[in-house]
Amino acid sequence: MAKPILYGADYSVYVRIARLALEEKGVDYELIPLDIFAADGIPAWYRKHHPFGRIPAFEHDGFRLFETGAIARYVDEAFDGPALQPAEARGRARMDQIVGTLDSYGYRAMVWDVAVERLEKAPADEKLIAAGLRQAETVLKVLTSLKAKGPWLLGGQLTLADLHAAPIIAYFVKVAEGRDMLARFADIQEWYARIATRPSFAGTEKVA
Numbered sequence: 001m002a003k004p005i006l007y008g009a010d011y012s013v014y015v016r017i018a019r020l021a022l023e024e025k026g027v028d029y030e031l032i033p034l035d036i037f038a039a040d041g042i043p044a045w046y047r048k049h050h051p052f053g054r055i056p057a058f059e060h061d062g063f064r065l066f067e068t069g070a071i072a073r074y075v076d077e078a079f080d081g082p083a084l085q086p087a088e089a090r091g092r093a094r095m096d097q098i099v100g101t102l103d104s105y106g107y108r109a110m111v112w113d114v115a116v117e118r119l120e121k122a123p124a125d126e127k128l129i130a131a132g133l134r135q136a137e138t139v140l141k142v143l144t145s146l147k148a149k150g151p152w153l154l155g156g157q158l159t160l161a162d163l164h165a166a167p168i169i170a171y172f173v174k175v176a177e178g179r180d181m182l183a184r185f186a187d188i189q190e191w192y193a194r195i196a197t198r199p200s201f202a203g204t205e206k207v208a
């Protein structure tokens with residue numbers, strides 16, 4: 001079988017989530033660079049892979065996918081390597097709940113409204129950052145309340161919930177407000193310190 005292909009950029013949170021799944025499974029893949037913020041826009045051919053022009057998109061032996069959650073689940077189920085989804089219904093439901101919470105309430109607030117706004121805008125929109133921080137606090141409270149005992153969000157098994165959360169938190173803690181807030185959530189701060197030491201995490205760090 002051919003190597004799977006991932007289209008995307010190393011600065012992207014969602015591309016990193018898909019890469020973490022591939023790396024944790026030990027899958028050899030090719031990352032084809034696709035810069036959605038390029039000055040001349042997204043290349044026309046890419047719309048066949050992702051009609052909405054987002055990254056990542058994925059391809060394996062002619063099977064094409066977009067949407068990171070679908071890609072990560074496929075990677076987990078189609079390849080050998082450690083299972084990244086709980087075997088039982090409640091564990092899988094909890095995993096999906098965490099992933100959905102991050103997609104719906106965490107990503108925009110933590111990455112764009114707090115981190116990108118603070119890092120890239122001058123002057124920054126302080127109201128947007130304040131609102132983002134309020135939402136981030138709720139997300140961190142929810143993660144704390146859902147976190148099972150053990151090293152990972154669902155307990156002893158590293159799952160797609162961990163791989164979805166880590167790149168979002170990594171962006172959030174690029175700024176002081178994010179680091180200060182995470183420090184108030186000891187369980188999640190410890191979890192983040194733990195996942196940040198995994199080779200998959202270091203191996204998917206944006207190249208400067």
Ligand SMILES: N[C@@H](CCC(=O)N[C@@H](CS)C(=O)NCC(=O)O)C(=O)O
Pocket residue numbers: 011012013014015036053054055056066067068069
């Ligand atoms: N729902 C999509 C979200 C992907 C997404 O938003 N990717 C960002 C990069 S992290 C993107 O392509 N942004 C470009 C844009 O918003 O135009 C998924 O799960 O893959």
